[in-house]
Amino acid sequence: MNIRQIIRQKRRQLSPNERDTAQQTIYQKIARHQAINTAKNIAIFLSFDGEVDTKPIIEYLWQQNKSVYLPIIHPFVSTHLLFLKYTSQTRLIKNKFGILEPELNVLNVLPNNQLDVIFTPLVAFDQRGYRIGMGGGFYDRLLANYQSKKILPIGLAFACQKVQHIDNKPWDVRLPEIIYA
Numbered sequence: 352m353n354i355r356q357i358i359r360q361k362r363r364q365l366s367p368n369e370r371d372t373a374q375q376t377i378y379q380k381i382a383r384h385q386a387i388n389t390a391k392n393i394a395i396f397l398s399f400d401g402e403v404d405t406k407p408i409i410e411y412l413w414q415q416n417k418s419v420y421l422p423i424i425h426p427f428v429s430t431h432l433l434f435l436k437y438t439s440q441t442r443l444i445k446n447k448f449g450i451l452e453p454e455l456n457v458l459n460v461l462p463n464n465q466l467d468v469i470f471t472p473l474v475a476f477d478q479r480g481y482r483i484g485m486g487g488g489f490y491d492r493l494l495a496n497y498q499s500k501k502i503l504p505i506g507l508a509f510a511c512q513k514v515q516h517i518d519n520k521p522w523d524v525r526l527p528e529i530i531y532a
Contacts (some may be wrong), residue, residue, distance in 0.1 A: 363401040376532035390467035481517035494524040
């Protein structure tokens with residue numbers, strides 16, 4: 352088994368109580384986070400495969416009058432993501448990976464450089480902020496040179512996803528922050 356399989360299995364094996372306790376801590380950290388509180392446009396993902404449940408985070412962001420955006424696979428550049436405004440009325444469809452995403456409507460697209468915060472999914476991470484995703488490289492491409500765009504990427508994870516060391520490649524993007532419990 353490789354690191355991706357091992358950590359995904361660990362994440363799926365969290366008991367409901369362990370999961371709930373960790374998620375409550377993560378939600379509290381988000382509610383107290385200065386950059387999130389001052390952000391206007393926030394990108395997040397819909398949970399998949401045992402990831403931290405993002406539905407309560409989305410609900411919280413809506414309550415705080417934040418504009419929430421979800422990723423979709425770009426229809427013309429299949430290695431890139433677009434972000435579409437997400438509301439409670441947004442119709443969701445499954446993409447080629449079986450992940451729910453908003454139905455494409457160009458009126459709902461926000462240019463990536465107008466996002467303030469991007470919550471980033473991950474499978475594993477290390478103390479330095481390097482992450483392993485699902486293997487498609489979507490977020491590494493998205494976050495290349497994120498500093499120049501004044502975007503704050505924040506990883507979301509459970510503590511069981513932390514590993515000693517990620518063997519990062521030159522194109523891997525180090526996240527400045529990962530919220531986990």
